[in-house]
Amino acid sequence: MTSAFIFSDDTILCRQMPDGWWPLQVPYSESDVISADSCSNSNSQHAYQIGHVALLESLAPSHWQVNTHSSIDKNNDDKANNSVDGLPSIDAESNGINPINTFTAQASSAMTYDYALAHNVTLPISAESSGNAFVPYRQLITQLPIALTDQLSQALQLLRWQADTQFCSRCATPVVHAKRDERAMVCPACRLRQYPRVQPCIITAITRPNPQTGEMQILLAHHHRYGQQKTPTQALQYGLIAGFVEVGESLEHAVVREVAEEVNISLTDIRYVSSQPWPFPSNLMLGFRASYAGGDLIIQEDELSHADFFDLSNLPKIPAKGSIAYELIAQIMNENGMTL
Numbered sequence: 468m469t470s471a472f473i474f475s476d477d478t479i480l481c482r483q484m485p486d487g488w489w490p491l492q493v494p495y496s497e498s499d500v501i502s503a504d505s506c507s508n509s510n511s512q513h514a515y516q517i518g519h520v521a522l523l524e525s526l527a528p529s530h531w532q533v534n535t536h537s538s539i540d541k542n543n544d545d546k547a548n549n550s551v552d553g554l555p556s557i558d559a560e561s562n563g564i565n566p567i568n569t570f571t572a573q574a575s576s577a578m579t580y581d582y583a584l585a586h587n588v589t590l591p592i593s594a595e596s597s598g599n600a601f602v603p604y605r606q607l608i609t610q611l612p613i614a615l616t617d618q619l620s621q622a623l624q625l626l627r628w629q630a631d632t633q634f635c636s637r638c639a640t641p642v643v644h645a646k647r648d649e650r651a652m653v654c655p656a657c658r659l660r661q662y663p664r665v666q667p668c669i670i671t672a673i674t675r676p677n678p679q680t681g682e683m684q685i686l687l688a689h690h691h692r693y694g695q696q697k698t699p700t701q702a703l704q705y706g707l708i709a710g711f712v713e714v715g716e717s718l719e720h721a722v723v724r725e726v727a728e729e730v731n732i733s734l735t736d737i738r739y740v741s742s743q744p745w746p747f748p749s750n751l752m753l754g755f756r757a758s759y760a761g762g763d764l765i766i767q768e769d770e771l772s773h774a775d776f777f778d779l780s781n782l783p784k785i786p787a788k789g790s791i792a793y794e795l796i797a798q799i800m801n802e803n804g805m806t807l
């Protein structure tokens with residue numbers, strides 16, 4: 468018996484707990500799933516295989532202690548006395564929860580709701596009154612430990628990769644899964660192997676001292692995609708400068724190029740800080756910090772509506788906790804004796 472997270476597009480089947488939503492781990496028998504695949508005829512076998520992925524064991528909650536991301540600390544204080552592997556240990560009987568759905572097991576796979584139905588996997592009720600619901604990943608990332616959201620992020624990306632990789636990109640023949648332990652789609656005609664792809668994307672926190680007061684400032688920009696102000700009191704969302712790495716350039720080059728393109732300034736002291744997988748669609752966010760070197764702020768109007776250096780004591784609305792932008796800004800605040 469093993470267990471899986473259940474996905475429907477970008478949402479995950481969760482249970483409402485006193486401290487928020489937690490993803491359910493639904494038990495299933497691997498032999499049932501395999502026999503359902505092999506019993507179907509060859510046409511439907513192809514479709515049957517889409518929607519079920521194995522997750523990296525090293526991303527599972529039992530490996531949380533090796534994860535150094537700061538967000539993991541947020542559950543330590545109030546749950547230290549009743550946690551197992553960093554997850555809340557639930558008294559199953561007193562909470563009326565089926566013990567197999569508590570969070571102490573580690574899910575080794577993920578499947579779509581449709582796949583679960585096709586393979587007769589027994590799903591917990593997801594009606595409103597059940598306390599279960601499909602919750603968007605973007606909402607979960609603000610409240611769950613980072614190691615768990617990393618696992619969900621991997622599942623989201625692999626399930627989408629499977630759905631989007633059903634034909635050979637060279638000869639258009641329907642592809643089949645490689646052996647169970649290899650993450651690839653193989654063309655039976657020309658043998659081309661297609662692997663999941665990661666898109667590297669740099670994001671940079673740029674600082675300088677306020678030229679008048681000396682207080683540390685950070686460059687923040689309002690992107691058109693964040694939306695326009697609908698009422699005079701609505702706070703506009705700001706973020707860091709970010710962009711995709713182009714084929715053939717280094718990460719440092721991408722930082723310099725993106726910043727020059729978007730806000731026209733030059734940088735010094737560029738240094739890598741940390742990374743975060745971001746499953747929309749399959750980005751690896753590479754977080755950098757840099758110091759302002761020179762140049763006047765001139766924004767790229769196609770992308771930005773406003774950008775400026777803000778005093779740390781007077782920041783606008785910034786990205787939510789759980790994002791790498793928040794972590795980079797929080798690090799700068801901490802170094803200057805402030806907290807977000």
Ligand SMILES: [Zn+2]
Pocket residue numbers: 635636637638639640654655656657658659
């Ligand atoms: Zn092919």
